[in-house]
Amino acid sequence: MSLIRVSNLTFAYDGSYDPIFEKVSFHIDTDWKLGLTGRNGRGKTTFLQLLLGKYEYGGTISAQVDFDYFPFEVEDEEANTVDVVEGIVPDCLHWQLVRELTMLGMSEEALYRPFRSLSNGERTKVLLAALFLKEDRFLLIDEPTNHLDGKARKLVSDYLRSKSGFILVSHDRAFLDNCVDHMMSINKSGIDIRRGTFSDWWEDKKKQDQFELDENEKLRKEMKRLSEAAKRTSDWSHEVEKTKNGTRNSGSKVDKGYIGHKAAKMMKRSKSMEQRRQTAIDETAKLLKNIETSDSLKMLQLAYHQSRLVELDRVSVFYGEQPACEEVGFTIERGERVALAGPNGSGKSSVLKLICGEPIRYTGTFRKGSQLKVSYVPQDTSHLQGDLSDYAAAYGIDESLFKSILRKLDFSRTQFEKDMSAFSGGQKKKVLIARSLCENAHLHVWDEPLNFVDILSRMQIEELLLDYSPTLLFVEHDSEFGRRIATKVVEL
Known part of the structure; x- marks a missing residue:
């Protein structure tokens, strides 16, 4: 060691x-x-x-x-x-x-x-x-x-x-x-190391975040109370001080020494409250530095007029003379989230490309609904380059919505000024996912969308899919994502 x-x-x-x-x-x-x-x-x-x-x-x-x-x-x-x-x-x-x-x-x-x-x-x-x-x-x-x-x-x-x-x-x-x-x-703001697994760390983080949020709210309420109390005490002090130059109702002279002492005491109390308020301000400054924002995402999906969107019956897909997969059969019904599973090389990506309309040779029966609009997220991100605004325009999507989704996926505003070729692998994947979420489509087809994407963003995407229940066909080897999202699993 x-x-x-x-x-x-x-x-x-x-x-x-x-x-x-x-x-x-x-x-x-x-x-x-x-x-x-x-x-x-x-x-x-x-x-x-x-x-x-x-x-x-x-x-x-x-x-x-x-x-x-x-x-x-x-x-x-x-x-x-x-x-x-x-x-x-x-x-x-x-x-x-x-x-x-x-x-x-x-x-x-x-x-x-x-x-x-x-x-x-x-x-x-x-x-x-x-x-x-x-x-x-x-x-x-x-x-x-x-x-x-x-x-x-x-x-x-x-x-x-x-x-x-x-x-x-x-x-x-x-x-x-x-x-x-x-x-x-x-x-x-820094690096944290803890003993245990990821789940242990995540539970600890959620507890720490909630403690800081509760403590922050408590301190803010205390700051407001102290500020209001300090102002009242200060006002009372000034009012009492004014009476030093007046007379009592009985006509006798006021005791200026007593009144001055009382006003000073109130002012001291006011300053003490202000110091306590400043201490509370200093305490809040130590909190929330590592709270990760994970705002809810939104997506667009068109309603389709039929219940069945896609059907494959004994379909074999070929690259050259060799079959990428053989005798594949399944359907995609409206509202289903279908996970296409199987080992590498079993033809999952080939099936996705067939459904997306790429010119791939196949045998068997393949039916796709008429005028079905599909939004596709490929595995490969190497084609991404140039400006995000130009990218949004090229795909005919709303630029403000597109960038809003990226912001929620932890893009800083400075990222919007960079060429996409300089993005990290995870950031490039987020560009593809954000574009897909903005597209008007009846069916979303995602091929390993989470490669390089950080865990918190994965959780945001999971919550989005659970909230909106879109019709989705996906390949993803993250077992936790598949367990939470898939309503049906097709094994190749």
């Missing part, structure tokens, strides 16, 4: 006036299985890059271990997988590598295939196995779940649970709960 000590860490990107981190201090035990969470753009990947020494920063980071980052860059993807692994871990023993791959549900045969031929999920498993073979390393694992189906996520999560000494960035709640023992959250 050793400690990674971070002291007064301060960092901002060149040309930015807003620091990502400002004088934050904490320590990390190298035996921890540490989950890392935070809204998109808060600096999760940036923090990992700082640990790796990629940027100059203020403060100090001290550690007695070396760091390795996942995903590891593979220079020659044409090489056999075993050669790629030996390039990462030159002194690894073959039996140890086979053992690690077996734990991840992969056969030894995969080692003798070109790395390029492996699926994204297989690549994830191979690189994780290789990195955990290194000794005296603290691993920085950045969003490993984005290319994993449900079964693979469970295998990788169980694998990580058997290990220690890593930071894991993931937005999959069930995945985190299964394999971490500490949580680190990058908040609006």
Whole structure:
């Protein structure tokens, strides 16, 4: 066991006036299985890059271990997988590598295939196995779940649970709960580390947030009461002071010393109340700094004139001569939220593209309602570039509504001035989701919409779908999202 000590860490990107981190201090035990969470753009990947020494920063980071980052860059993807692994871990023993791959549900045969031929999920498993073979390393694992189906996520999560000494960035709640023992959250004002799973951290956060909201309301009421009382006391003091120059009703002279003493006493009381009010103001300033706003989202969906929107009966979809999927059959009824499930490579995206009207060869019976309008969110975000206003205009959506949704998904106003190509992966996904929510459609089709999207935004999107009950067909490997949202599951 050793400690990674971070002291007064301060960092901002060149040309930015807003620091990502400002004088934050904490320590990390190298035996921890540490989950890392935070809204998109808060600096999760940036923090990992700082640990790796990629940027100059203020403060100090001290550690007695070396760091390795996942995903590891593979220079020659044409090489056999075993050669790629030996390039990462030159002194690894073959039996140890086979053992690690077996734990991840992969056969030894995969080692003798070109790395390029492996699926994204297989690549994830191979690189994780290789990195955990290194000794005296603290691993920085950045969003490993984005290319994993449900079964693979469970295998990788169980694998990580058997290990220690890593930071894991993931937005999959069930995945985190299964394999971490500490949580680190990058908040609006600093970094917080707590023992436990994501669910433990989330319950603690909700309790802390509610305590601060209640305390803030109590202090505000006290401030108002003290302000009104101080004003009354001050007014009384001035009125009493005025009587020093008058006479009593009986005609006798007033006791100026007594009245002056009484006025001074009232004024002192007034000042005491003002000091207490200022103390309350100072206390409120310490609260609510890390309350995350998650305003309710809105969406548009047109009513369709028929109850059935889509029907597939023994449909096989082809790419070239090879079937992407075979004998698929299901229906989409109005108001259903249909989850299309199955392992990677089972043809889920192909079915979605067919329903969205792409020219894909198929056999079997495929019926889609006449004049059915579909809003599609693809997996790929690489095409996003240019200005958000131009993007809204190109899709014919209301720009103010579009940007309002992005604001609620934690976009700052400065993001609106940037080119979309500079957005993080999660921010690009939010652009696609916000556009879809603004489109006039009868059916929304979303293909892995939550890749890279932070957990709080996922929860907002869940609440939106539960509130509006749109007709939705989606592929999503976040098991918690599927459990809450799907009214029907179609397994390929």
